[in-house]
Amino acid sequence: MRHSHDRERVAVTVDLVIFTVRDERLHVLLIERGKEPFEGRHALPGGYVRAGEHLDAAARRELVEETGVDAGQMHLEQFRTYGDPERDPRGRVITVAYLALGPDMPVARAGTDARAAGWEPVDAVLDGRIDLAFDHGAILREGLERARSQLEYTTVAATFCREPFTIAELRQVYEVVWGLKLDASNFRRKVTKARGFLVATGAHRTPDIGRPAGLYRRGDARLLTPPLLRSGDAVAAQLTTLALR
Amino acid sequence: MRHSHDRERVAVTVDLVIFTVRDERLHVLLIERGKEPFEGRHALPGGYVRAGEHLDAAARRELVEETGVDAGQMHLEQFRTYGDPERDPRGRVITVAYLALGPDMPVARAGTDARAAGWEPVDAVLDGRIDLAFDHGAILREGLERARSQLEYTTVAATFCREPFTIAELRQVYEVVWGLKLDASNFRRKVTKARGFLVATGAHRTPDIGRPAGLYRRGDARLLTPPLLRSGDAVAAQLTTLALR
DNA sequence: GCAAAAGTGTTCGTCTTACACCCATGA
DNA sequence: TCATGGGTGTAAGACGAACACTTTTGC
Numbered sequence: 001m002r003h004s005h006d007r008e009r010v011a012v013t014v015d016l017v018i019f020t021v022r023d024e025r026l027h028v029l030l031i032e033r034g035k036e037p038f039e040g041r042h043a044l045p046g047g048y049v050r051a052g053e054h055l056d057a058a059a060r061r062e063l064v065e066e067t068g069v070d071a072g073q074m075h076l077e078q079f080r081t082y083g084d085p086e087r088d089p090r091g092r093v094i095t096v097a098y099l100a101l102g103p104d105m106p107v108a109r110a111g112t113d114a115r116a117a118g119w120e121p122v123d124a125v126l127d128g129r130i131d132l133a134f135d136h137g138a139i140l141r142e143g144l145e146r147a148r149s150q151l152e153y154t155t156v157a158a159t160f161c162r163e164p165f166t167i168a169e170l171r172q173v174y175e176v177v178w179g180l181k182l183d184a185s186n187f188r189r190k191v192t193k194a195r196g197f198l199v200a201t202g203a204h205r206t207p208d209i210g211r212p213a214g215l216y217r218r219g220d221a222r223l224l225t226p227p228l229l230r231s232g233d234a235v236a237a238q239l240t241t242l243a244l245r
Numbered sequence: 246m247r248h249s250h251d252r253e254r255v256a257v258t259v260d261l262v263i264f265t266v267r268d269e270r271l272h273v274l275l276i277e278r279g280k281e282p283f284e285g286r287h288a289l290p291g292g293y294v295r296a297g298e299h300l301d302a303a304a305r306r307e308l309v310e311e312t313g314v315d316a317g318q319m320h321l322e323q324f325r326t327y328g329d330p331e332r333d334p335r336g337r338v339i340t341v342a343y344l345a346l347g348p349d350m351p352v353a354r355a356g357t358d359a360r361a362a363g364w365e366p367v368d369a370v371l372d373g374r375i376d377l378a379f380d381h382g383a384i385l386r387e388g389l390e391r392a393r394s395q396l397e398y399t400t401v402a403a404t405f406c407r408e409p410f411t412i413a414e415l416r417q418v419y420e421v422v423w424g425l426k427l428d429a430s431n432f433r434r435k436v437t438k439a440r441g442f443l444v445a446t447g448a449h450r451t452p453d454i455g456r457p458a459g460l461y462r463r464g465d466a467r468l469l470t471p472p473l474l475r476s477g478d479a480v481a482a483q484l485t486t487l488a489l490r
Numbered sequence: 491g492c493a494a495a496a497g498t499g500t501t502c503g504t505c506t507t508a509c510a511c512c513c514a515t516g517a
Numbered sequence: 518t519c520a521t522g523g524g525t526g527t528a529a530g531a532c533g534a535a536c537a538c539t540t541t542t543g544c
Contacts, residue, residue, distance in 0.1 A: 008296040009254035012328070012339060051253040055328035055339070081326040081341050083257070083300035094257060094300070096326050168523080186507065188524070210522035211514040226505085413495080431534065433497070455495030456541035476534090 010092040014059045015046035015136065017143030018067070018100045019177070020119060021160050026176050027119040028140060029067060029107070030130070034115040037089045038133030042125075044140065045117065046095065059098040066117055067107055075159045076100045079146045080139075087135045099143045099150075103162040151177055153227045155197050155218065164201050164215035167191060178230060190228055196221025258340040259304045260291035260381065262388030263312070264367070264422070266405050267349045271367040271421050273385060274312060274352070275375070276359035282334050283378030287370075289385065290362065291340065304343040311362055312352055320404045321345045324391045325384075332380045344388045344395075348407040396422055398472045400442050400463065409446050409460035412436060423475060435473055441466025 018029040030042045045066035049058040055078065060071035076098055083094040107117045124130045125140055132140065151157050151174055158165070160173040171187045174180075191197055196219040204212035263274040275287045290311035294303040300323065305316035321343055328339040352362045369375045370385055377385065396402050396419055403410070405418040416432045419425075436442055441464040449457035 006295045007256050007293045009256055010294075011252050011254055012257075048252045049255075049328070050251045051337075052330045054330065055326065078325060080323060081300065083294070083341070085297045085299065092297075096328070166523090183508070184522085185509085185524070185526095190506095206515065207522070209516060209520075211524080213523060231506090411496090428534070428536085429495090430497070430499095430536085435533095451542065452495070454493070454543060456497080458496060471532090474533095 008092065010094055012049045012055075013046055013093055013095040014049060014055060014062055014098060015044045015095045015139060016059060016063055016066070016098050016100055017044060017140055017147075018063070018102065019122070019144075019147055019160075020102055020104045021173055021176050022104045022119055024172065024176060026122040026144075027104075028122050028125065029117065030120045030132070031066065032116040033133055040115070041133040042120065042130050043133040044136045049096075055096050059096075063100060067105065071100075074100050074102050075156045077146075077150075080142060082135055082139060084135065095139075097139050097143065099146055101147060101150075101156050101159050103160060148177055148230075152229055153224055155194075155221055155224050158197070158218040163217050164203065164205075165217075166205060166213040166215060167198075168213060170198075170216075174228070180230070190226075194221070194224055194226065194228075195219075197224060253337065255337040255339055257294045257300075258291055258338055259294060259300060259307055259343060260289045260340045260384060261304060261308055261311070261343050261345055262289060262385055262392075263308065263345045263347065264388075264392055264405075265347055265349045265364065266418055266421050267364055269417065269421060271389075272349075272364040273367050273370065275363065275365045275377070276311065277361040278378055279360040285360070286378040287365065287375050287381075288378040289381045290359070294341075300341050304341075308345060311359070312350065316345070319345050319347050320401045322391075322395075325387060327380055327384060329380065340384075342384050342388065344391055346392060346395075346401050346404050348405060393422055393475075397474055398469055400439075400466055400469050403442070403463040408462050409448065409450075410462075411450060411458040411460060412443075413458060415443075415461075419473070425475070435471075439466070439469055439471065439473070440464075442469060 016029070020027050020029070029045055031045050033039050033041050033043050045062060047058075047062050047065070049055060053061075056076070059076055059078070063071040063074070063076070077100075079097055079099050081094060081096045085092055087093070087095075104119075107119065120130060122140070122144065125132060125137060131137070147156075157170060157173045157177070161169050167188050168184070170191060171182055171184060174187070175182055198216040199219050201215045201217055203215045205215055206212040261274070265272050265274070274290055276290050278284050278286050278288050290307060292303075292307050292310075294300060298306075301321070304321055304323070308316040308319070308321070322345075324342055324344050326339060326341045330337055332338070332340075349364075352364065365375055367385070367389065370377060370382060376382065392401075402415060402418045402422070406414050412433050413429070415436060416427055416429060419432070420427055443461040444464050446460045446462055448460045450460055451457040
């Protein structure tokens, strides 16, 4: 039996987990809410899907609104929809969560509903120093897990780097997101061997000190073959680290 | 600027891609629609999320309604939300798609909106002999891709098997879902070595002909370590097979 | 014994890991 | 020339693919 109330109409939002690497640490873009509920609390950027608007389009629009960055260049992927009836005190609102990775970029403006917007260390959210509004803490954690595993099988890590970039910069992305130290020489071999991941520009960049490093651009491959796997031990270490926090 | 029409309220449904292995082929549970739109066409089982209902609960409810199977025992995972404004001719309806894998089971009843329900070979959908309503064809394809990769990293393949099961039965799941032939001896070594995947019952089952096979139950591990990877060549072969169809 | 399917052993080649070592630069 | 990070070489061991071979059953 289906009654009319079975087909409840609900509001739909998109929320964005946008990561970047800054000062050798993983950061996430957060806003400070400018109105109730959760006024003054940190939250993920996001907003209502408009009438007739695609979900992906809404996500890209919100990304531009919150950061001023053209989403056309960014990796943007839906990773889960959250629909707990109690997740928003205003009523039934389900949200489609997106993951985006990008190079460190300036925050161009505050969001429409936001008092402020800025990059915050992911650690601060994981250890409770920053307590996010709604269920955004859980969404962030799942986005982080997704990002970690995406690094294994796809070439998205390179989207964290502003072109052209060095292999050391790319390695730092892996180290920061995974929370591990990687062997520089073996890392280099793997990523240069993976077809379509990196394109050498031929140019070099001389650091403050040390030998100049070769510069690369992103290749056209989206899937990383062969994958760059975290060892089982490494994943276990990562999980316990998370649990201890 | 946000106007009231920016917060369009939309209907939300869940749709289920339910796979099973039957007669050495992969099958998917489909219904035949009993009313417009797409009356008489095949579609994925699913329905409206009710007021105050969790998305996962709605998926489990629909699964029981369509199949009579207790979803409590089944692996059920949300894999993507589809929100194209044009995807439903009746108006804006977004749908949260779930993936479920289970042993071959009888279809207990037709769904409330369905004229009939039954298992259909996945091949028939992929090659166009069955043309699904709405965007369900695309949803099915993505669900299949998800199922294929889930087999690599998780122990869900065992949920296809009715307990107790033999290693040959488990191997057949992999072969059917991946569309590949696997080496029986290497497969056995891998799955028995993976901790928490299989628990030997000690009992044996004698086939019509041949040596009796050891019987197993599912272990408590959800993640498969080490993973059981399709080789790059195998994946390529699979993709071309799909493209040629 | 034979067919068929379960299960074990072995070989060979590739990939991973760890680490030694050389290279190119600025100070 | 020294310190620093870039980059190459290489040996030991782990892992995977392929396949020969043994075991256990019904007929």
